[in-house]
Amino acid sequence: MSDTAKATVAAPRKPHRKTSSIILNALVHLAIFLTVAVLLIVVGYILIMGIPNLRPELFAFEYNSDNVSMFPSLVDTLLAVLLTLVIAVPLGVMAAIFLVEYTTRGNKFVKIVRLTAETLAGIPSIVYGLFGMLFFVVFLGWGLSLLAGCLTLAIMVLPTVMRTTEEALRAVPDSYREGSFGLGAGRLRTVLSVVLPPAMPGILGGIILSIGRIVGESAALIFTAGSVASIPDSVFGSVRTMSVHMYVLASEGLHIDATYATAVVLLVIVLLINALASFVAKRLTRNEE
Amino acid sequence: MKSIKETIAKVLFTAAAGISILAVALICIFLFASGLPAIGEIGVLDFLGGTTWRPAADQYGILPMIIGSVYATIGALIIGIPIGLFAAVYLSRFASPRVKRILTPGVELLAGIPSVIYGFFGLVVLVPLIREVFNVQGMSLLAASIILGIMILPTIITVARNAIDAVPDSYYEGALALGADHERSVFRVLVPAATSGIMAGVVLGVGRAIGETMAVVMIAGNQAVIPDSILDGVRTLTTNIVLEMGYAADLHREALIATAVVLFVFVLIINIVFAVLNGRSKR
Numbered sequence: 001m002s003d004t005a006k007a008t009v010a011a012p013r014k015p016h017r018k019t020s021s022i023i024l025n026a027l028v029h030l031a032i033f034l035t036v037a038v039l040l041i042v043v044g045y046i047l048i049m050g051i052p053n054l055r056p057e058l059f060a061f062e063y064n065s066d067n068v069s070m071f072p073s074l075v076d077t078l079l080a081v082l083l084t085l086v087i088a089v090p091l092g093v094m095a096a097i098f099l100v101e102y103t104t105r106g107n108k109f110v111k112i113v114r115l116t117a118e119t120l121a122g123i124p125s126i127v128y129g130l131f132g133m134l135f136f137v138v139f140l141g142w143g144l145s146l147l148a149g150c151l152t153l154a155i156m157v158l159p160t161v162m163r164t165t166e167e168a169l170r171a172v173p174d175s176y177r178e179g180s181f182g183l184g185a186g187r188l189r190t191v192l193s194v195v196l197p198p199a200m201p202g203i204l205g206g207i208i209l210s211i212g213r214i215v216g217e218s219a220a221l222i223f224t225a226g227s228v229a230s231i232p233d234s235v236f237g238s239v240r241t242m243s244v245h246m247y248v249l250a251s252e253g254l255h256i257d258a259t260y261a262t263a264v265v266l267l268v269i270v271l272l273i274n275a276l277a278s279f280v281a282k283r284l285t286r287n288e289e
Numbered sequence: 290m291k292s293i294k295e296t297i298a299k300v301l302f303t304a305a306a307g308i309s310i311l312a313v314a315l316i317c318i319f320l321f322a323s324g325l326p327a328i329g330e331i332g333v334l335d336f337l338g339g340t341t342w343r344p345a346a347d348q349y350g351i352l353p354m355i356i357g358s359v360y361a362t363i364g365a366l367i368i369g370i371p372i373g374l375f376a377a378v379y380l381s382r383f384a385s386p387r388v389k390r391i392l393t394p395g396v397e398l399l400a401g402i403p404s405v406i407y408g409f410f411g412l413v414v415l416v417p418l419i420r421e422v423f424n425v426q427g428m429s430l431l432a433a434s435i436i437l438g439i440m441i442l443p444t445i446i447t448v449a450r451n452a453i454d455a456v457p458d459s460y461y462e463g464a465l466a467l468g469a470d471h472e473r474s475v476f477r478v479l480v481p482a483a484t485s486g487i488m489a490g491v492v493l494g495v496g497r498a499i500g501e502t503m504a505v506v507m508i509a510g511n512q513a514v515i516p517d518s519i520l521d522g523v524r525t526l527t528t529n530i531v532l533e534m535g536y537a538a539d540l541h542r543e544a545l546i547a548t549a550v551v552l553f554v555f556v557l558i559i560n561i562v563f564a565v566l567n568g569r570s571k572r
Contacts, residue, residue, distance in 0.1 A: 021472035028383055028472075031375030035446065036392065038439050039399050042410050049413075094305035102302055113306045116313040122560040123316070123553070124500025126527045130534070130549045134319040155312045162309070188298040216403030219502040219527070223534055246405045247503055250412060263406055274401050278394045 043267065050264030053257040063229040068249065068258040070265060075231045076239035077269075080150055080221075081214050083235065088154040089207060092161025099162070100169040101191050121159040125220040128156050132224035147235040149225025156220060157210035164209065168202025169195060201284045208277040215269055218243040242266045316553075324550035327543030336547065342513040344533070349544040351529065351551065353515045357430075358499055358525040358555075360516065361509070364434025365441055365498040370491060372438075373445030374480075377487075380446065381453040382461075382475045400443035408507035411436040416508055423520055428510035430523040436504050441494035448493055452486020452570055453479055486570035492563040499555060502527040526552045 060069040095113070103110045132152030142148045172195050180190040218241075226238035227248055240248070246266055249259040328336050331349045339350015380389060380396070411432055420427030456479045464474035480487070510522020511532060524532075530545050530552075537545055 017470060018473070021470050024472040024476055028375045028379045031372045032379040032384075032392070034372050035376045035399070035442060036395060038442070039395055042402065042407070042439075043398075045410065045414060046406065091305045091308050094302050095308065098302035098306040102299060109303075109306075112310055116309040118564060119313050119557070119560055120309055122496050122556055122563070124496075124502070124527060124556060126500065126502040126530055127316070127320070127549050127553050127556070130530065130546060131316045131319055133534075134323055134546070135315060139319070158309060158312070186295055188295050212401050216401065216405075218403070218405050219531060222531065243403050243405050243503075246403075246409065247507075250405065250409045250507060256413075259409065263409055266403060267406060270401050270403060270406075271398065274394065274398045278397065 043271075046260070046263045046267050050260040050262075050267075053261040054264065055261070058258060058261050068255045069229075070242065070245055070258075070262050072230050073240050073242045073245035073262075074265070076146075076229075077215060077241040077243075079146060079232070080153065080225070080239065080241050081211055083146065083150040084153040084157065084214050085207065085210065087150060088157050088161055088210065091154075092158050092206075093165050093203060095158075096162050096165035096169060097191055097196075099166055101187065101195065117159045117162055120155065121163075123156075125156065125217060128152050129220040129223045132220065137224055142236060144224065144226030144228075144238040145236045146225055146232050146239045149221045149239065149241075150235075152220050152224045153214050153217060156217070157213055160210050160213065161203075161206050164206025165199070165203050168199035168206075171202065172198050201280060205277060205280050205284065208273060208280060212270060212273045212277070215241070215266070215273065216243055217241070218247050222247075242269070320546065320550050320553060323543060324547035327540060327547045328550070330540065331544065331547075336544070337551070340515065342529070344537070344541040344544070347540065349540070351526070351544075351548055353513050354524050354526045354529045354548065355551070356515050357509075357523040358527070358552075360430055361433045361437055361505065361523060361525055362495055362498040364430060364519070365437035366491065366494065368435060368438025369441040369445050369494055369498075373442050373490070373494070374449055374487060376442070377446045377449035377453060377490075378475060378480065381450045382471075382479065396443050396446050399439075400447070404440070404501060404504040405507075407436050407440055408504035411504065411508040419520070425520045426510065426522070428508055428522055429520050430509065430516050431519040433505050433509040433523060433525075434519070436508060437498045437501060440501060440504060441497050444494045444497055445490045448490025449483070449487040452483035452490065455486065455570075456482045483570070485566050489563055489566040489570055492559055492566060496556060496559045496563070499525075499559070500527060500552070502531050506531055526555075 057067040058069055059071045060067045061071055063069045063072045099110060099113065129152065132148055136142050136148035136151055137144060140148075176194050176198070177190055180194040185194070221241060221244050225241070225244070227240045227244050228238035229240045229245060230237075232239050242262070243266065246259065246262050249255055249262055327349075336349060336351060337355070338352055339348065340352050341348045341350045342353060376396075380392060384392065415432050415435060416427040416429075419425065419429060419432055460478050460482055461474050464478040465471075469477065505525055506528040509524065509528060511524045511528055512522040513524045513529070514521075516523045526548055529548050533541070534545050
């Protein structure tokens with residue numbers, strides 16, 4: 001009480017700093033320090049322990065329990081990313097176009113679409129995995145397969161693609177659309193030739209985000225795509241992506257060196273995807289300015 | 290001619306939008322159809338309230354897993370909320386633009402690191418550390434809570450930061466003009482104004498922690514027993530599924546799917562809370 005009174009009366013040029021402010025200031029800096037420290041420790045530890053263990057036989061063409069090669073898993077991961085994107089991106093982009101360009105306010109169908117997309121975004125990956133197993137693997141009879149895994153992943157990343165595309169489309173000024181309509185173009189033509197091109201960087205950002213999620217996913221794949229460490233002959237073959245490979249190695253606990261090395265490769269892939277994402281985001285904001 | 294093309298396009302776009310409805314419907318149908326009969330057979334009370342999970346003896350009580358999930362999530366929040374909130378405040382109101390440009394991708398990277406890597410890190414660093422310090426087995430509720438706390442950190446930081454960023458500058462300037470210093474203006478004016486947005490971040494973090502599987506299964510010890518201390522092993526709803534689904538059959542398998550149903554209901558409740566909070570913060 002007297003503290004505040006003194007401060008008001010004396011009206012010092014430099015405001016009197018309360019102890020509570022000093023403590024809060026310290027806590028804020030401590031928190032960001034801890035956050036950065038955790039990131040550096042996790043990334044640094046994996047890199048330091050893993051890089052010396054990167055041996056050529058880890059990249060042998062065929063996997064066996066002696067060389068524990070991650071090469072088939074790398075190819076499987078690439079296949080999973082491509083197939084999932086081929087399914088999810090067109091659907092997600094088209095759904096977003098519908099939400100932004102083809103609807104009026106207060107439409108019931110739109111409300112349900114939004115609600116379900118938000119629900120999808122919150123479902124844990126293990127629940128997706130079980131659903132994929134019940135539906136694609138057992139009910140449709142596809143067995144543990146690349147296709148079952150990728151369709152499961154496609155449903156998982158669908159809300160991400162939808163949301164980012166929607167944001168990108170909404171950021172396109174209405175004057176573009178009005179100009180196009182004014183020149184006599186129909187709705188479809190306006191969307192495809194006028195609205196989509198400026199929204200591309202935003203859509204790309206969503207795709208990169210989805211790639212990161214696909215690469216990192218393991219729980220949804222174990223019961224849908226299985227864990228056979230080989231390159232499949234068809235989409236009905238079982239695959240083992242890098243994250244699943246990493247999990248299998250870590251839980252077997254037999255090849256700790258190879259596990260470190262696998263972790264490094266997985267981490268580097270994630271680092272590259274993140275770098276790409278922030279590069280795209282940077283270009284995006286520059287375009288806006 | 291033109292109108293046919295337009296109609297086809299409109300139908301296609303509408304159908305694509307309907308996919309998410311179809312997906313949620315299929316997920317509900319398949320999970321509930323496979324899981325609910327098992328709950329009926331075991332008995333709702335015996336299933337949700339039973340403390341013994343012993344599939345070999347046809348005893349399927351998932352209370353230890355429900356409590357395990359709740360404990361692990363609370364543990365994650367105890368670590369994640371204070372660090373996440375203060376870090377968000379730093380990024381929003383303390384950091385210079387240059388520092389922000391460096392740290393923001395760092396936080397995103399923290400979110401992008403796969404669960405298996407967090408789990409593996411926990412297994413080779415955290416578990417031995419706990420073993421040394423406390424002279425116990427090491428795989429524990431504590432290990433799971435710490436790793437989950439780290440994993441929900443970027444979620445809380447990002448959402449809370451956006452919420453604090455969204456508070457109008459005039460609030461801050463008004464507080465300064467009334468004689469409050471920087472810290473006081475931020476913590477007494479900006480943070481309270483951003484409460485519902487910050488809460489939304491916390492709820493999102495809860496969703497992530499309760500749904501996390503692979504990181505937890507590697508470090509939590511996985512005993513299907515209600516833990517007495519944070520140094521005891523713990524099994525969550527998610528890990529119960531992943532541990533036994535590979536070999537389960539018949540009622541055991543259905544009981545695991547029923548475990549997923551319980552998890553799914555938890556997540557639906559969390560989603561609703563999040564939607565309400567998010568709607569409030571946008572208004």
